[in-house]
Amino acid sequence: MRIPFTKMQGAGNDFVVLDETRGRFGLSTAQYRFLADRHFGVGADQILTVRPAPTPELDFEYLIHNADGGEVENCGNGARCFVRYVHERGLTHKPTVRVKVHGGAIELRLNADGRVTVDMGAPVFDLERLPFDPTGLQPQVSGGWQTWPLALDLPAGVVTAPVAVVSMGNPHAVLLVDDVETAPVAEWGPLIERHPAFPKRVNAGFLQIVDRTQVKLRVYERGAGETLACGTGACAAVVAGIRLGLLDEQVDVQARGGRLTIAWAGGRDLAAPVLMTGPAVTVFQGEIEVPELA
Ligand SMILES: N[C@H](CCC[C@H](N)C(=O)O)C(=O)O
Numbered sequence: 001m002r003i004p005f006t007k008m009q010g011a012g013n014d015f016v017v018l019d020e021t022r023g024r025f026g027l028s029t030a031q032y033r034f035l036a037d038r039h040f041g042v043g044a045d046q047i048l049t050v051r052p053a054p055t056p057e058l059d060f061e062y063l064i065h066n067a068d069g070g071e072v073e074n075c076g077n078g079a080r081c082f083v084r085y086v087h088e089r090g091l092t093h094k095p096t097v098r099v100k101v102h103g104g105a106i107e108l109r110l111n112a113d114g115r116v117t118v119d120m121g122a123p124v125f126d127l128e129r130l131p132f133d134p135t136g137l138q139p140q141v142s143g144g145w146q147t148w149p150l151a152l153d154l155p156a157g158v159v160t161a162p163v164a165v166v167s168m169g170n171p172h173a174v175l176l177v178d179d180v181e182t183a184p185v186a187e188w189g190p191l192i193e194r195h196p197a198f199p200k201r202v203n204a205g206f207l208q209i210v211d212r213t214q215v216k217l218r219v220y221e222r223g224a225g226e227t228l229a230c231g232t233g234a235c236a237a238v239v240a241g242i243r244l245g246l247l248d249e250q251v252d253v254q255a256r257g258g259r260l261t262i263a264w265a266g267g268r269d270l271a272a273p274v275l276m277t278g279p280a281v282t283v284f285q286g287e288i289e290v291p292e293l294a
Pocket residue numbers: 013045046064066072073074075076077078170171203221222223224227229230231232233
């Protein structure tokens with residue numbers, strides 16, 4: 001099956017975008033994995049799919065599949081690319097669009113300066129909804145909130161990683177580190193991602209606080225490995241930093257692939273939405289022959 005696609009990136013987190021507004025390709029998990037493969041397919045961290053809105057109050061539906069082919073609840077950098085895509089393709093002329101995602105609905109705005117602002121909705125702290133199973137874990141009080149001491153079984157022995165847990169529709173575990181450049185992302189990331197306390201696995205964020213309005217972040221993403229930026233991860237990290245009493249309400253997040261700005265008034269209202277602003281770039285368009293893969 002020959003499929004047209006658009007390659008996009010948001011702060012270095014890269015995507016294959018598929019237009020299913022006029023019909024579906026009916027791709028299997030293996031075919032999504034093929035599209036994301038950097039040697040045999042196009043190559044991407046996630047595959048984004050544009051579909052017509054399921055209900056009149058929405059403008060589109062937005063599906064996200066990780067590089068491993070699994071469908072997930074939300075993708076922040078992808079959301080910014082999504083709104084640039086639907087404008088560039090003439091699928092809408094509305095500067096702000098409301099989009100259904102697996103984890104709920106989000107609002108996307110294309111700004112005059114070319115950056116994109118996304119209302120990512122309110123963070124979720126309910127452990128069952130995350131989902132996070134705290135059985136056998138004792139929370140550690142930290143700055144008026146809490147972290148959970150995950151035991152990680154490293155070759156050199158067991159270490160404890162105290163993580164803050166929060167959902168942006170998708171699950172995140174945030175670990176404070178002194179220096180992101182020397183943080184054990186490759187070693188600890190996969191162990192946190194697949195830790196038994198996370199029944200649906202988790203995205204693992206490594207957060208360095210520079211000051212109350214600037215942080216550095218690396219994320220070992222569920223189903224994709226370390227990416228150059230993670231939008232929901234940036235939201236989750238800033239939310240955790242604010243709840244731990246370490247950050248102000250607007251924070252610049254420096255990821256390896258670019259800068260995102262996150263704002264959350266959670267110090268006053270935990271149900272406040274998280275607003276994320278950042279770049280969204282179209283890299284190229286193409287077509288690819290996708291083999292029949294069950
Ligand atoms: N790996 C994530 C999905 C993509 C999130 C990330 N690319 C973003 O920009 O939010 C998950 O499994 O929940």
